[in-house]
Amino acid sequence: MRWDIFCHVVDNYGDIGVCWRLARQLVMEFAVSVRILIDNLDSMQRICPETNPDLAVQHILGIEILHWVMPFPDLVPADVVIEAFGCELPTRYVTAMAAEKTGPVWINLEYLSAEPWVESCHGLASPHPGLPLIKYFFFPGFTAETGGLIREAGLFSRRDALQTNSAGLWQELGIPGPIPGETTISLFCYSSAPTRNLLDAWANSASPIRCLLPEGAVSQQVAGWAGKSYLAAGECIQRRSLILQVIPFLSQENYDHLLWACDCNFVRGEDSFVRAQWAARPIIWQIYPQQENIHLTKLNAFLDLYCQNLIKEAADALHAFHRSWNRNENPDWDAFWTHQKILQSHAISWADQLGKMPDLTSSLVDFCRNRQ
């Protein structure tokens, strides 16, 4: 089976982040042939450093990567066509799909949301108004009635092994491993997050905190807090209880390792948010901001689901921290972290519970096979 994945990078790294993980899992676990058509190779290079942004065609890990430019070339359509996040396929390609004897299975892979309506929309078919083609809406999600989440085979055992011994990771990053009593936190967020307040809280913490900050947009903002104009990878700043360590932007694989090794992970968007759940450590999520605060409804839908089996005090603290973090208000770290133990064991139960559901890639493969 041949798959084409179309990815339009809206901004940042989440669009290609999801597509790249999907492509890798398809090739590794389902032995299908995958081609990614992406319109921004610089974005891809950030999460997959082997990418050469100057090449029109390249192969990485057995996946063909085509720079999606206009005018769009004549291509033979694949058996399965993924239109990631409603990115709108080139007209020429859609015409070629319709001309095939057996039309490809056409999937619109949607954004992740925990809102209940997702269950009733997952898998819906939408016939093309003028061509003999059907597009299906495939929704990732947190319940068995959705398409699930990307989770590679053996992920939990690899995670558990690293959580038992993370020395190799720290060595690779060139930084000392955590000292006893230290809390290690990864921080990945948008520049709108109230990082100054948080960093002040960590600096005044009763116990040592090491914050690992991937180099990028947000480190420029944090630089202001540190009294600098820019913070480059390798820089390390100490303010009382806090060590702020800037690390390079990692490959997707190494970023997973970082999430596994930290005691708490601040994540954003979609893909890092999912990966932090697999890390089975307490998370703070900054959701991608949308107009008219629609994103806050999505945020609450997730928190309501996530907190279902969490004791009230910890759930309230988690809600409160997320509210502040996502509204650029002063978040109360101590009130949140006082529930660390409960949040930690809850994060494990949550990952285990989600891990019992079929993963997104397997569900998608089944879905497509049944429609061929």
Ligand code: TRH
């Ligand atoms: O980058 P994001 O904010 O992505 C987005 C985009 O804004 C997108 O347009 C929107 O549609 C989507 O969110 C919801 O956050 P996200 O989704 O977490 O993607 C980041 C990717 O970068 C993810 O695949 C993890 C990866 N990453 C690394 O590979 N190395 C790193 O060091 C870090 C910090 C992240």
